[in-house]
Amino acid sequence: MAKIIDPWGTTLIEDYSKLIKDFHLETFNPKIFPNPNRLMRRGVVFSGIGLKEISDAIKNKKSFYVLSGIVPSGNKIHFGNKMVVEMISYFQKQGAETYILVADLEAEAARGISLEEGRKRALKFHIPAYIALGLDPKKTIFYFQSDNIDVMHAAYKYSKKITEAQFKALYGSATPSKIFSALTQVGDILYPQFKKRMPGIIPVGVDQCPHILLTRDIVNRIRKEKFFLPSATFHKYTPSLNGHFKMSKSMPESLIELPEDPKIACRKIKKAVTGGRDTLEEHRKYGAIIEKDMVFELMKQHLIEDDNELNHIYKEYKSGRMTSGELKEIACKKITVFMINLEKKIKKARQNVNKLKFIKRG
Amino acid sequence: MAKIIDPWGTTLIEDYSKLIKDFHLETFNPKIFPNPNRLMRRGVVFSGIGLKEISDAIKNKKSFYVLSGIVPSGNKIHFGNKMVVEMISYFQKQGAETYILVADLEAEAARGISLEEGRKRALKFHIPAYIALGLDPKKTIFYFQSDNIDVMHAAYKYSKKITEAQFKALYGSATPSKIFSALTQVGDILYPQFKKRMPGIIPVGVDQCPHILLTRDIVNRIRKEKFFLPSATFHKYTPSLNGHFKMSKSMPESLIELPEDPKIACRKIKKAVTGGRDTLEEHRKYGAIIEKDMVFELMKQHLIEDDNELNHIYKEYKSGRMTSGELKEIACKKITVFMINLEKKIKKARQNVNKLKFIKRG
Numbered sequence: 001m002a003k004i005i006d007p008w009g010t011t012l013i014e015d016y017s018k019l020i021k022d023f024h025l026e027t028f029n030p031k032i033f034p035n036p037n038r039l040m041r042r043g044v045v046f047s048g049i050g051l052k053e054i055s056d057a058i059k060n061k062k063s064f065y066v067l068s069g070i071v072p073s074g075n076k077i078h079f080g081n082k083m084v085v086e087m088i089s090y091f092q093k094q095g096a097e098t099y100i101l102v103a104d105l106e107a108e109a110a111r112g113i114s115l116e117e118g119r120k121r122a123l124k125f126h127i128p129a130y131i132a133l134g135l136d137p138k139k140t141i142f143y144f145q146s147d148n149i150d151v152m153h154a155a156y157k158y159s160k161k162i163t164e165a166q167f168k169a170l171y172g173s174a175t176p177s178k179i180f181s182a183l184t185q186v187g188d189i190l191y192p193q194f195k196k197r198m199p200g201i202i203p204v205g206v207d208q209c210p211h212i213l214l215t216r217d218i219v220n221r222i223r224k225e226k227f228f229l230p231s232a233t234f235h236k237y238t239p240s241l242n243g244h245f246k247m248s249k250s251m252p253e254s255l256i257e258l259p260e261d262p263k264i265a266c267r268k269i270k271k272a273v274t275g276g277r278d279t280l281e282e283h284r285k286y287g288a289i290i291e292k293d294m295v296f297e298l299m300k301q302h303l304i305e306d307d308n309e310l311n312h313i314y315k316e317y318k319s320g321r322m323t324s325g326e327l328k329e330i331a332c333k334k335i336t337v338f339m340i341n342l343e344k345k346i347k348k349a350r351q352n353v354n355k356l357k358f359i360k361r362g
Numbered sequence: 363m364a365k366i367i368d369p370w371g372t373t374l375i376e377d378y379s380k381l382i383k384d385f386h387l388e389t390f391n392p393k394i395f396p397n398p399n400r401l402m403r404r405g406v407v408f409s410g411i412g413l414k415e416i417s418d419a420i421k422n423k424k425s426f427y428v429l430s431g432i433v434p435s436g437n438k439i440h441f442g443n444k445m446v447v448e449m450i451s452y453f454q455k456q457g458a459e460t461y462i463l464v465a466d467l468e469a470e471a472a473r474g475i476s477l478e479e480g481r482k483r484a485l486k487f488h489i490p491a492y493i494a495l496g497l498d499p500k501k502t503i504f505y506f507q508s509d510n511i512d513v514m515h516a517a518y519k520y521s522k523k524i525t526e527a528q529f530k531a532l533y534g535s536a537t538p539s540k541i542f543s544a545l546t547q548v549g550d551i552l553y554p555q556f557k558k559r560m561p562g563i564i565p566v567g568v569d570q571c572p573h574i575l576l577t578r579d580i581v582n583r584i585r586k587e588k589f590f591l592p593s594a595t596f597h598k599y600t601p602s603l604n605g606h607f608k609m610s611k612s613m614p615e616s617l618i619e620l621p622e623d624p625k626i627a628c629r630k631i632k633k634a635v636t637g638g639r640d641t642l643e644e645h646r647k648y649g650a651i652i653e654k655d656m657v658f659e660l661m662k663q664h665l666i667e668d669d670n671e672l673n674h675i676y677k678e679y680k681s682g683r684m685t686s687g688e689l690k691e692i693a694c695k696k697i698t699v700f701m702i703n704l705e706k707k708i709k710k711a712r713q714n715v716n717k718l719k720f721i722k723r724g
Contacts, residue, residue: 105515109522115515149723152514153467153477159542160471167538176529176545179538180521361511362724 016206016236020047023209028233034058037090039083039235044301045203049212050231053199058094065192065200066091067099069145069185070130072122073111076257077129078247079238079302080205087203087233089134096201098140099192100130105145106181115146123353125346129258132345137352143359145184150194154187155180161221162214170210170217186215189230199228206234239297243273256298259343262336269295269331275317276324287320288327295324295331303334378568378598382409385571390595396420399452401445401597406663407565411574412593415561420456427554427562428453429461431507431547432492434484435473438619439491440609441600441664442567449565449595451496458563460502461554462492467507468543477508485715487708491620494707499714505721507546512556516549517542523583524576532572532579544576551577551592561590568596601659605635618660621705624698631657631693637679638686649682650689657686657693665696 020027025047030036032055039045057064068084092098104118113121122144131137145151159179167174171182189211192200202212212232219227237246240254247255256265275293277283290296296317304310313330316322382389387409392398394417401407419426430446454460466480475483484506493499507513521541529536533544551573554562564574574594581589599608602616609617618627637655639645652658658679666672675692678684 105518108515109519146511146515149508149511149514152511152518153470153508156467156514156542156546157471159538162538164535164537173526174536174538175526176521176524176536176541179541180518180545183538183542184518 016046019206023213025049025209025234026051034094037086038305039086039301040090040233041307042300043236044083045087045233045235047206047234048232049216049234050199050201050229051233053228054091054201054231057199061095063196063198064091064096065099065198066096067101067189067192067200067202068204069101069103069106069188070122070126071103071107071111072118072126073107073113075121075125076259077126078255078257079298080235081130082133082258082302083205083235083238084203085130085133085135087235089136091201091203092136092139097192097198098136100127100135100140100142101148101188101191102126102142102144103185103188105184108146109177109180115144118146119144124350127353127356128346128349129342131349131352132342133258137349137356140357141359142356145188147361148188148191148359149362151184151187151191154190154194155183158183158186158218158222161218166217167214170214182211182214185211186218189215190219190227193227197226197228199231201231201233203233203235205237209234238301239294241268241272241294241298243292243294256335259339259346262332262339265335265339266332269298269328269335272298272328274324274327276327277320280323283323284320288317288322288324290314290318293317293324293327295327299327299331299334303331303338378408381568385575387411387571387596388413396456399448400667401448401663402452402595403669404662405598406445407449407595407597409568409596410594411578411596412561412563412591413595415590416453416563416593419561423457425558425560426453426458427461427560428458429463429551429554429562429564430566431463431465431468431550432484432488433465433469433473434480434488435469435475437483437487438621439488440617440619441660442597443492444495444620444664445567445597445600446565447492447495447497449597451498453563453565454498454501459554459560460498462489462497462502462504463510463550463553464488464504464506465547465550467546470508471539471542477506480508481506486712489715489718490708490711491704493711493714494704495620499711499718502719503721504718507550509723510550510553510721511724513546513549513553516552516556517545520545520548520580520584523580528579529576532576544573547573548577548580552581552589555589559588559590561593563593563595565595565597567599571596600663601656603630603634603656603660605654605656618697621701621708624694624701627697627701628694631660631690631697634660634690636686636689638689639682642685645685646682650679650684650686652676652680655679655686655689657689661689661693661696665693665700 026049028045028048030040054064066088068088102122104115107113107118108115164174171178189202216229219229240247242254244254253268253271256268272294274295275289277286300310317327388411390407390410392402416426428450430450464484466477469475469480470477526536533540551564578591581591602609604613604616606616615630615633618630634656636657637651639648662672679689
């Protein structure tokens, strides 16, 4: 059971390189992609599967797609969603056909959010937030899971292609709701290929890895249908501010949601676990322990675009010339600008949701 | 595991009264229904669940529904389907709103029959055969499972309402394909109540009992939605001509399909296991062992409508005045007339399929 990653659950992934080994994943090499983005350059995207197919498609200007789903629960998203959008945006710029689905069936079954309510929330918040974070809506095809009868047919059909034991090997257990959710996601992942077979890439947090592996398993079992095996990039979690492994709603101080009032975000940053030393004297002498610093990690992953700027801060902080208090000041300024801009962009995107291209029911 | 009935499988049910006890079913009492049909009068429908609700709805002229599904595989149906149609027809005459669904998703996943092919077969054969057997098409609403997005939504939603252990307790195992099939059937069974809550009855062979129990379980877990618990009648298997418990395609001599060339049907009847004695002398002296006689059972269940006629044959055969050869002659004549009529009626019904009322996709 040690090899199970649970997409719905609580499993902690302590060691990313062990994960790569256990699941036979590929180590991510940013050099095979043109103009890698911040997440790719900085090792936040640390792994993937089928990456060469996508790199080749980009190089040879062949059709490929990028796809992701939004679960329309709550009225906030998180930094994990931001990473997904940044990866979508990257591949979108490289020419990928882009699909965003709203997993309203999942939200209804798992969270009790009615389909109507899920639709409302997605249009009011989640889709505008994705656009605010960099998704190009003009180049994106959207659909609601509950409208996509082809995906539902596919899920039912693929259910025959996997045994209970195979499902358990991937997911740890085989509850009816996991089976519906996972197989519907397989349908979603392959959906862009229903009309035209082509490579596709699914950028996900590593906890979603089982869905990618399940889809690849099923594609291998229906070879005569000639689907391309879906590729994926896997990114790390955004570290929790209180030093826990992953931000979690159960620990509000660990978590900055999107959007969040900049004052609250700054307050949380000020309380965050850093790599600063116990006294100023020691700090100046030994410098910060950057690997333990949640604020630096947050800036690296999300708040500082320019590599030179980040390198400069790294050196100053590592050497002890910059204190953790000064680092937090910088982070607070950055996140304030980011949150103000995000709110503005969400509002603007919301005004244009009626222009989006949705696949119709049926 | 002794308590499992497998709707997809091979379980034999040796003792119907034990089944009633194990599953807390009701013994069927034909007296609570007006003008019970042949199957109800003769104990072929031997059990049910929630029967009083339906009997009350009939008496009080309240809305209720009857529903069944057709799996459009093969180009034959069997006596089990005939019993279902006769029960539907009975409740239809008592005022039930009638729903027939074509389980094309099931046929695709389980039998590899494409949705297009399933649709074609259902329109060309299965639906006309149901009409030929007594279904009133003018009073029936039809749908293809693959068109019914509401049923698919419901299946997904209900998947959260049942655990793996509960599913296994009903079905013996919890494979992904069983889970999709069973939960989609739950959606089908409740579908007529989506717009209007009302009692409903599902006439099934006893092997389908787990679907009824699962649906009732789920209705109990979503009480605030106020669905009526679906009711059911359970009928026995039509005995296999070679003395096995159930007709089976794996033993062609055991099985008369519908329709079948009357000559072949008669040949099978002539080879059938009877309750006749080893010699004519013994037969005249001791009479037939009717409980072991597959031909008499076939006539009782399907070929003789008039109770007086059946009683007369029973007495003659039981007393030894009628031989098993003579009994087979009667059965052969009856089945010949039946098959010729059936073929005619199917042809006629096929010409009118374009007039049927189908629920549209979406």
